[in-house]
Amino acid sequence: MYTLRTVSSAAFWLFIDRASSHSRHTVGYQQTPEWATARGASWDPELLGWFDAEGVMRAGAVIRYRKLPGFDRRFAFVPQGPVADWSADDIDDLLTPLRSYLSSRRVFAVRITPPISLRRWNASTIRNGLSNPEVTKLTDLPPDRLEHSAIDVVSSLKRFGWRQAPNDAATDASQPNFNFWLDLAGGDEDVVLASMTKAWRKNIRKSERAGVEVSLGTHGDLAHVHRLYAQTAQRNGFSPQPMEYFETMWSSLGETFPGRFSMHLARHEGAVIAASGTAQVGSRAQGIFAATGTERPQAKPSNAVYWAIIRRAIADGAEVFDIGGVDDTLDEADPASGLVRFKADMGADAHEYIGAWDLPIEPLLYGAFTRLLPAYTGASSALRDGMRTVRRSPALLRGRS
Numbered sequence: 001m002y003t004l005r006t007v008s009s010a011a012f013w014l015f016i017d018r019a020s021s022h023s024r025h026t027v028g029y030q031q032t033p034e035w036a037t038a039r040g041a042s043w044d045p046e047l048l049g050w051f052d053a054e055g056v057m058r059a060g061a062v063i064r065y066r067k068l069p070g071f072d073r074r075f076a077f078v079p080q081g082p083v084a085d086w087s088a089d090d091i092d093d094l095l096t097p098l099r100s101y102l103s104s105r106r107v108f109a110v111r112i113t114p115p116i117s118l119r120r121w122n123a124s125t126i127r128n129g130l131s132n133p134e135v136t137k138l139t140d141l142p143p144d145r146l147e148h149s150a151i152d153v154v155s156s157l158k159r160f161g162w163r164q165a166p167n168d169a170a171t172d173a174s175q176p177n178f179n180f181w182l183d184l185a186g187g188d189e190d191v192v193l194a195s196m197t198k199a200w201r202k203n204i205r206k207s208e209r210a211g212v213e214v215s216l217g218t219h220g221d222l223a224h225v226h227r228l229y230a231q232t233a234q235r236n237g238f239s240p241q242p243m244e245y246f247e248t249m250w251s252s253l254g255e256t257f258p259g260r261f262s263m264h265l266a267r268h269e270g271a272v273i274a275a276s277g278t279a280q281v282g283s284r285a286q287g288i289f290a291a292t293g294t295e296r297p298q299a300k301p302s303n304a305v306y307w308a309i310i311r312r313a314i315a316d317g318a319e320v321f322d323i324g325g326v327d328d329t330l331d332e333a334d335p336a337s338g339l340v341r342f343k344a345d346m347g348a349d350a351h352e353y354i355g356a357w358d359l360p361i362e363p364l365l366y367g368a369f370t371r372l373l374p375a376y377t378g379a380s381s382a383l384r385d386g387m388r389t390v391r392r393s394p395a396l397l398r399g400r401s
Contacts, residue, residue, distance in 0.1 A: 001093050002050040002058065004101045009033035012047045013258050015057045019083050020282025026115045028286050028322070029259065029279035030079040036062045038252035043077070048101075050084070050094060059084035059094055068108070073365060076102055076110040080175055086116055087149045091156045099359060108362040109369065111165055113175040117351040118150040119143035123195065126344040129330045136331040138178060138340070138350060150354055157357050165356035166370050176325030177355050180348040184321060187314050195347030200303065207304035210268065214308040217263035217275065219254065222246045224265065224272040228291040235294060249288070253279060260285075260316050264308050266301035274301035278309050283319040285309075306346065323348055 007015075012033050020027050029035050036045035043064035050059035061082035065074045084094055102110050121129075122144045129135040185191035193201060217225065226243045233240035253261035259281040266274035273296050277288040287309075292302055306323075313321050323343050327336040344350070360366035 002052060002097055004048060004050055004097050007047050007049040007057070007060070009047065011049065011057070012060055012062075015049065015060045016083070016281065019060070020284070022085070026284065027083050027281045028080045028115065028284065029253070029261075029281055029288070031060070031062050031081040031083050032257075032259065032281060033062070034252045034257050036064070038248050039064065041248070042066075044074075048082075050082075050097070063110075065105075065107070068365075068369065071108075071365070073106055073108040073362070075369070076105075076107045078110065078112040080113055080115050082112060082114065084114075086114060086153050091153065092160065095157075095160050095162075095359075099361060103361050109358055109360050109366040111356055111358050113356045114153075114354065115175065115179075116150050116153055116354045117147055118154075118354050119147070119352040120145040121350045123344045123347050123349055126330070126340065126350055127197070130332060130337065130341055130344070132330075133332075136329065136334075138326075138328050138330055139352075140330070143352075144349075154354055157354075160359075162357045162359050165358045175353065175356065177353050178328055179325045179351050179353065180323040180343040180346075181351055182310070182321040182323060182346060182348040184310070184314050184319055186319070187317075189311060189314060192310060192314070192347065197345040197347075200345045200347075203300040203303040204307050207266075207300040210299040212273075212299050212301055212304045213267050214264055214304050215267070217265045219250055221263065221265055221272070221275075222250060225263065225275045225277075225289075225291070228272065228275050228293045229289065231293050232291040249277065262309070262312055264305050264312070266305045268296050268299050268301065271295065273299065274305050276305050276309060278313070280313065280316055280318055283317060284322060285313040285316070285318040285320070286322040287324050302342075321348075326350070 016027055016032065033047055036043075036047065039045065043066055046063045046065065048061045048063055049057040052058050059082055061078045064077045064079065066077070067074050082094070082098075098110070120143055121138060121141055125141055125144055126138065129138070129141045135141060182192070183195075185195070222243070226240075226246055229246075230240045250263075253259075254263070257279070259279060261277070261279050263275065263277045265272050272293075274290075274292045276290040279286055279288055290302070290305070310321060323346070326340045326343065327334075329337050330340060331337055340350075358366070358370075
């Protein structure tokens with residue numbers, strides 16, 4: 001059985017570095033001390049470690065706490081974590097002490113969203129599904145790969161009293177069930193290009209011929225980024241984050257982040273027309289935000305930006321680029337399918353995760369909480385994680401918080 005205790009940022013990064021080199025661990029930027037600091041205005045974060053009898057940290061989690069208004073109880077959330085070897089046989093040893101630890105900290109329920117892939121569809125399979133009018137959902141297609149270890153994890157969670165979390169926009173924003181990963185082909189740009197459709201490669205060349213230039217942004221470019229994001233929000237009908245969000249992101253990730261953070265901007269005739277932020281932990285690069293302006297869509301700035309991100313990720317030693325989430329749709333009459341096509345045409349494969357799981361430590365309070373959750377999140381944004389998500393634009397990401 002593991003012992004749980006709070007750890008320092010330095011100790012947590014030592015664990016992350018070790019875990020990132022292990023093929024059975026998936027570590028994202030949301031499970032880093034820096035992102036915990038960035039989200040600290042909305043949540044009370046804690047860095048937690050699981051230690052074996054020899055004092056070696058075997059698992060870790062950035063836990064975010066939020067006090068329930070009117071009660072001396074807290075809700076705990078572990079975005080894209082905990083970071084652990086979920087294929088191991090000691091899941092009971094991982095989960096049982098977590099319950100005891102959180103109960104002692106007056107937590108009435110905890111939600112985890114481990115990025116564990118349950119099913120995978122290759123890009124070619126998805127493109128074939130999009131061309132078949134009888135197929136309207138990704139889940140209508142037989143998967144190209146089924147992860148039996150993920151099925152075992154789900155069985156273990158149910159056995160230990162966890163339950164599938166209710167659907168809500170905030171959890172879906174942090175980690176949607178369906179996500180696209182682009183294999184970076186061991187660092188071979190030509191292989192990555194070959195995995196794209198002819199139309200996608202044509203749009204890269206079209207942006208070059210149009211004179212689109214992509215460069216790394218600086219703190220001084222945040223005003224451009226916020227302007228583009230606000231335009232994207234207005235175009236797609238959601239509330240944008242304030243400028244302070246991007247300022248905090250830059251101060252947390254852009255200066256002292258032990259991983260890699262980059263902000264790419266596309267310019268056309270001097271005007272900034274697209275922007276995207278990416279974080280890399282170990283060999284995994286993840287998109288944080290993406291936005292395009294309302295001007296010059298014919299210049300294909302999104303293709304230009306993503307190709308620049310891919311090349312940068314390859315140069316930085318990334319093996320996979322997590323492009324973010326999509327809806328479960330292949331119906332071309334559904335505007336959300338445009339994002340699916342954009343990512344599949346890029347050559348990325350779709351992964352269905354096991355989803356979000358709740359452990360009700362105090363069942364009565366948890367039951368009342370879940371019944372009131374829609375009103376609660378709408379009134380106080382207590383579970384709203386980072387950037388609001390959009391389903392209609394190929395330039396935007398889901399699963400960023």
